[in-house]
Amino acid sequence: MxxxxxxxxxxxxxxxxxxxxxxxxxGSKSLSNRYLILAALGSRPVRLTGLLRSRDTDLMIQALEALGVGCRVNPEDPTDLEVEPPADGRFHGGAQVDCGLAGTVMRFLPGLAMLADGPTRFDGDEQAYHRPMGPLLDGLTQLGAGIDYLGEEGFLPFDLVPPDRLVGREITIDSSASSQFISGLLLLSPRAEGTMTIIHRGDHLPSLPHIAMTVEDLCRAGVQVQADPDHCRWRVERRQDGGTRLPVRVQVxxxxxxxxxxxxxxxxxxxxxxxxxxxxxxxxxxxxxxxxxxxxxxxxxxxxxxxxxxxxxxxxxxxxxxxxxxxxxxxxxxxxxxxxxxxxxxxxxxxxxxxxxxxxxxxxxxxxxxxxxxxxxxxxxxxxxxxxxxxxxxxxxxxxxxxxxxxxxxxxxxxxxxxxxxxxxxxxxxxxxxxxxxxxxxxxxxxxxxxxxxxx
Incomplete structure (x- = not known):
């Protein structure tokens, strides 16, 4: 430096x-970026009010737009934004996602890229190259993703190649370095075919309240989650319509x-x-x-x-x-x-x-x-x-x-x-x-x- x-x-x-x-x-960055993801995974437009507008949330909005999500900002109030998911529920491949230094972007967006119709490239600030990504990418690999690293293994930058189908299964990762690895997999889970079970295998799991936040937000979006944090185990049932369903208006x-x-x-x-x-x-x-x-x-x-x-x-x-x-x-x-x-x-x-x-x-x-x-x-x-x-x-x-x-x-x-x-x-x-x-x-x-x- x-x-x-x-x-x-x-x-x-x-x-x-x-x-x-x-x-x-x-507004809360953690909630803002979780709601943006959950809205993008739904089947109808969702209006988010009180949304934080900062570098991290702007990077999330730009990444969603690159994946084919409509994000319409109220010209009179930048904290008021309508999110419209892709009509067919399929995200656009070929996108390049700039994660900046935002943990919620680099660890939540790869899940959405699993639902794209082609590869997605993830990059970010040079300092982001030192933030661990390996456990999340290990979980996505267990779900059929292909990861092509462009630098050091387990870190940005990389290309993610999605599977032909996202089928729910039991995934075991070590999330000791960040609770965001668990949250990133939980946010993806409602779109998997069948049931997804996520297990943490390490001795220590940090920031459990952030995982509880993700679980509560999923429940608000109509998703059934059986959370057993004492045994570091989460089970997510697929909704009948195969997505999420936030209220049409959400206050952050x-x-x-x-x-x-x-x-x-x-x-x-x-x-x-x-x-x-x-x-x-x-x-x-x-x-x-x-x-x-x-x-x-x-x-x-x-x-x-x-x-x-x-x-x-x-x-x-x-x-x-x-x-x-x-x-x-x-x-x-x-x-x-x-x-x-x-x-x-x-x-x-x-x-x-x-x-x-x-x-x-x-x-x-x-x-x-x-x-x-x-x-x-x-x-x-x-x-x-x-x-x-x-x-x-x-x-x-x-x-x-x-x-x-x-x-x-x-x-x-x-x-x-x-x-x-x-x-x-x-x-x-x-x-x-x-x-x-x-x-x-x-x-x-x-x-x-x-x-x-x-x-x-």
Whole structure:
């Protein structure tokens, strides 16, 4: 990675006093891309509202269009989109799919390519060449796919040659590196002839809430799934019409993991931050965040909006408690935000169950240790996680922080900058992966805007 000049860095603003802001979070990336896939697998148009518009979802939309799916955006509201599946249910072969650095694109789209009438080429950013794909492609090979690697085996880029027929069977893979391998196979399963059974054979299965999200979304689309997560086994029955059937209109929940930097800011800077439209029940791993923040010493309350919804309000109380030995395996995607808060905690933390973060956009565990150390903090990797020890604020200092083309490392650095002066962030634009206007939203939060949205 080339060295960037100071002019290309973003000066992370320091909090000048306690916060008081309301921040509206864009739609969930995980749900947006799952609904796009499920809509494409159906037999009638589906309207998605509140859809996240970011690099990851735009890549998914472009890939679906390349496969012959109609995606019509409301010109007055880019978060309102109608998805029209191919008339005959068969996707177009010969497509080239740009996965960028999006795990949901590179691991969900190959399943749709199994239903195409010809080969599909999958490629992406150079950094994506290091994200594992092997277990998913192993599962697709068991279903009759041909995989021609154009680089290292088990990674992008590759060509996928679909089978003549997709017949359901029992598939066994090792999904220890990512729950997305299981989700990618589950999303394909409704179109298989007969019954599909997916079994994970490894010792550890990360991010089970994301698999539960996929199962719930399939059920919402009228698909019968027998889930046995205790035995790492999922059985999917084919619908009579051989596809999925989402409601004709689907509202996407806000991305609760993207709420983590903003709600965490209240602990680091003091004051309160409120996120509206918080779902009463959710399968998003970010839904665990309020409980984690309470454990770390925050005041957390759900405030009714009088219309059946609620807002989550988090208030800093002057100190941040260390977590001791703590299992974060259900919510690995919010670890960078949790880690940013724990840099300023009053006691050590040992975060466990997150070894799979080494295979995300970057090796997040190594990146977090590097960047915490860079500003004078103290951290080291564990076999299955991360250790963070408290350091007096006076011993920490400003620095130019790297983001590794990883949106969550960028928001982590912004959080560090709330309390440590002189933090500059390389490539803050990588946050566009899930939040197109993160710097603007962050600045408005700090300047006391009472209501902040991505478009304000």
């Amino acid at each position: 080339g060295t960037m000049t100071v002019a290309e860095t973003w000066a992370a603003p320091q909090a000048e006093g306690p916060l008081k802001a309301e921040v509206t979070i864009p 929940e806000p991305d609760l993991s993207n709420a983590a930097p903003f709600l965490g800011a209240a602990l680091i800077a003091g004051g309160s931050v409120t996120v509206p439209n918080w779902p009463g029940r959710t399968t998003q791993p970010g839904g665990l965040l309020p409980g984690y923040l309470k454990t770390m010493g925050a005041g957390v309350e759900m405030v009714s909006d009088g219309q059946g919804g609620a807002s989550c309000r988090v208030t800093g109380r002057g100190s941040i408690h260390g977590l001791g030995d703590f299992d974060l395996s259900p919510a690995g995607e919010i670890v960078p935000s949790i880690a940013a808060m724990l840099v300023f905690a009053d006691a050590p933390s040992r975060l466990h169950g997150i070894a799979h973060l080494r295979g995300h956009e970057t090796n997040r565990l190594k990146a977090l240790v590097t960047e915490i150390t860079r500003v004078g903090g103290r951290a080291h990797e564990l076999d299955d996680g991360l250790a963070i020890d408290p350091v007096p604020l006076r011993d920490m200092h400003g620095a130019v922080m790297e983001t590794y083309a990883d949106h969550r490392m960028a928001t982590f650095a912004a959080m560090i900058g709330l309390r440590i002066p002189g933090i500059q962030v390389l490539d803050i634009g990588t946050t566009a992966k899930t939040m197109p206007d993160f710097p603007g939203m962050w600045g408005r939060m700090l300047h006391g805007s009472s209501e902040i949205s991505p478009d304000s």
